[in-house]
Amino acid sequence: MRAETPPGWLALPGVARARRRTTATLVAAQVLGSLGIGAAPSVGVLLAEQVTDSETWAGVARAATTVGAALLALPLAGLAGRSGRRGALATGWLGAAAGAALLVASAVADSVPLLVLGMLLMGAGAAAQLQARFAATDLAAPAHRARSLALVVWVGTLGAVIGPNLGVPGQAVEARAGLPPLAGAFAIGAVLLALTGAVVLAGLRPDPLLLAQRHADDAGSVTGPPVPGRNGLARAARAVRAAPPARFALLSLVLAHVSMVSVMTMTPVHLAHHGATISLVGLTISLHVLGMFALAPVVGVAADRYGRVPVILAGQVVLAAAAVVGAAGAGSAAAVAAALTLLGLGWSVVTVPASALLSQSVPAPARPLVQGMGDATMNAAAAMGAIASGPVMALVGFPALAAAAGLVVVPVLLAARRL
Known part of the structure; x- marks a missing residue:
């Protein structure tokens, strides 16, 4: 692919100021927002079991956040295309704040409908968190788009690591406000998420x-008229089909996400069955999260310097290595932790350049919808992978699950060869 030439307007003083302000705002919002939604995968699981008193309904509630992110990604992207990033991101974060408030109400009322609705709305925060990485590229020079995107991904590390532990300060809130157990974390989350929406606005x-x-003279973008079609998803799909690099980027994004979520979902269960302590399980997931986010800026620089496709292919090597270590060392907690760390790193090495490639490969008018379609597809695939991973592990065991997750590299390598 030819190198992109930076358009002259990016050097204008007003645009440079807007770029710095946008970056600072997105960084602040990502830190606050990731803290606010961070309790969903940890405290939210416990709240689901407490409120539903049913494994079936608890499973539905646990998956609701991912489903909500998948359902809301495209509408938020459409809103961005019509009204800009400000309204779309603020809507996502404020929707998540409402979801956190509903989770507090579900604990107070012991209500399953409020629980599921609250978890669905928390998915709006996850969708906004993903969309923010694309917002970071709107004013970035073509040569720096991947690193700008990676910076926004990276700052989410703080919330991803600390957010799941909001249950501890939440207990103090519960004692002071007279709330039931597990409600305090989401009361804190509601405040943080509302503040995130205010920061964006x-x-x-x-x-x-x-x-x-x-x-209109954006020479650093793929230009062209809007892709015809009344339906937003249809327009986005047509734009992707018309651009082979975009098809490759979307395939890479979705398969890396499926691989990561499928194995990560069942790792705590596998470790617990082998006698691992809660602390060891927590450490393993923390290492996985660090693998996902900690080196994102390095990946972004590499993608800008060496190209998106070569870095995506390097990510396939890391994902394959994670599968080998996980399958061969399933009986060792240390090997499983190493495999999860590699899995998170492989996800990062694929997701950062693939997101940049998807964004730059389609016409500018269709870009927000394509970005939203990519996020929606990722989350929908992740939900299906999480649901399927339990039965797969029950039937064939964790080593086979890890090996199967590694097979996602095959379609990507074949697609790269055709590309």
Whole structure:
């Protein structure tokens, strides 16, 4: 693919100021927002079991956040395309704040419908968190898009590591406010998420996407008219089908996400069956999260310097290594922790360059919808992978699950050869 030439408008003083303001706003929002939604996968699981008193309904509630992120990604992207990033991201974060408040209400009322609805709305925060990485590229120079995207991914590390532990300060809130157990973490989350929405509304001025769209001479983007079609998903799909690099990027994104989520979901169960302590399980997941986010800026620099496709292929090597270590060392807690760390790193090495490649490979008018379709597809595939991973492990065991997750590299390598 030819190198992109930076358009002159990106060097304008007003655009440079807007770029710095956008980056600072997105960084602050990602830290606050990731903290706010961080309790969902940890405290949310316990709350689901407490409220439902049923493994079946608890499973539905646990998957609801991922389902919500998948359902809301495309509408938020459509809103961004029409009204800009500011309204779309603020809507996502404020929707998640409402979801956290509903989770508090579900604990108070012991209500399953409120629980499921609250978890679904928490998915709006997850969708906004993903969309923010694309917002970071709206005003970035073509040569720096991947590193700008990676910075926003990276700052989410803080919330991803600390957010699941909101249950501890939540206990103090419960004691002071008279709330039932597990409600305090989501009361804190509701405040943090509302603050995130306020930061976005105040900080994303001018709106980065609208500012970029006003400069029709954007020579650093793939230009072209809007892709025909009334339905947003159909328009996005047509744009992706028309661009082989976009098809390759979307395939890479989805399969890396399925591989990561499928194995990560069942790792705590596998370790517990082998006598691992809660502390060891927590350490393993923390190492996995660090693998996902800690080196994202390095990956972004590499993608800008060496190209998106070579870095995506390097990620396939890391994912394959994770599968080998996980399958061969399933009986060792240390080997499983190493495999999960490699899995998180492989996800990062694929996701950062593939997101940048997807964004730059389609016409600018269709870009927000394509980005939303990519996020929606990732989350839908992740939900199916999480649901299927339990039966797969029950039938063939964790080593086979790890090996099967490694097979996702095959379609990507074949697609790269055709590309």
